[in-house]
Amino acid sequence: MPPVAPRTGDAIFANIERVNAELFTLTYGAIVRQLLTDLEEVEEVNKQLDQMGYNIGIRLIDEFLAKSNVSRCNDFRETTDVIAKVGFKMFLGVTASVTNWDADGTCCSIVLEDNPLVDFVELPDNCQGLYYCNILSGVIRGALDMVSMKTEVTWLRDVLRGDDVFELQVKLVKHVPEEYPYKDDE
């Protein structure tokens, strides 16, 4: 049996089309600023960023499966490991780690020390409730949804809120195994 995935996303990241990280960072900052202006309520901005991320995630999973050479993951544990080690590298150029597993293997944390989204960012006082990187939680939720894993993704730690790292809790709510409602010859 081939290994489930490359150990890291380095080689894949080196071979895909990329753009300048600072351009991405500033463009993302422009989105957040725009949403803050248009929606006013920080809580609404969090929701909208998550929804935008979700819409991106359900498309990005195709690129991921096409370019990553990841074969089917056997369980949620393997899946989160691939997201952290291959996914983050492949898309953001950084590596994350997986930790804090619960006993039954349905909840863990993805920890991110480096995050290009927040370069040069400081939250003003009136934005303290903002989850600035909420697009990321949406992307993960959207991508996992497309491989039949319903999840809840929540920020536990956030450097912009004074923590030392970013920590995203990923909780598997429901795993819907793929079903083929019709046989091939029907």
Add this chain to the structure above:
Amino acid sequence: MPPVAPRTGDAIFANIERVNAELFTLTYGAIVRQLLTDLEEVEEVNKQLDQMGYNIGIRLIDEFLAKSNVSRCNDFRETTDVIAKVGFKMFLGVTASVTNWDADGTCCSIVLEDNPLVDFVELPDNCQGLYYCNILSGVIRGALDMVSMKTEVTWLRDVLRGDDVFELQVKLVKHVPEEYPYKDDE
């Protein structure tokens, strides 16, 4: 005298932090969609994209000057050449060409055959007036503003509107030479 700039941005692009182009493309698409929902009028979306680009451009110029090793450009012609050959490569990973100069060297076109912003994009019928990539014109205008060149940047051709390439007309309106209002010993 050292050459004004590296001939291309290839070496610089290879050595800066980058993110996945598809992530950038989808994120930019999410902005445009958000603006279309919030602002409704296509003309307003064009303006807002241009303004967002301007705000990005006035910051991106710092990264450009810091990392590109470009020394002072002697005139507008040299400047646009650097934007097309080094700037586009450094930030978007593509190369542009400069053409259609007017007689007095104050107006030209930057032509772009490849543009990662528009991968997978098709404009629906109700968005035919949209300049989808208007953020780019804003970035150029903002960046040039910071080096004392007031410009007007206008789309002449757009692949999303059925043209074969993207063509941005850059017109120098005013060149404000840097002035030092105080002498050093004042």
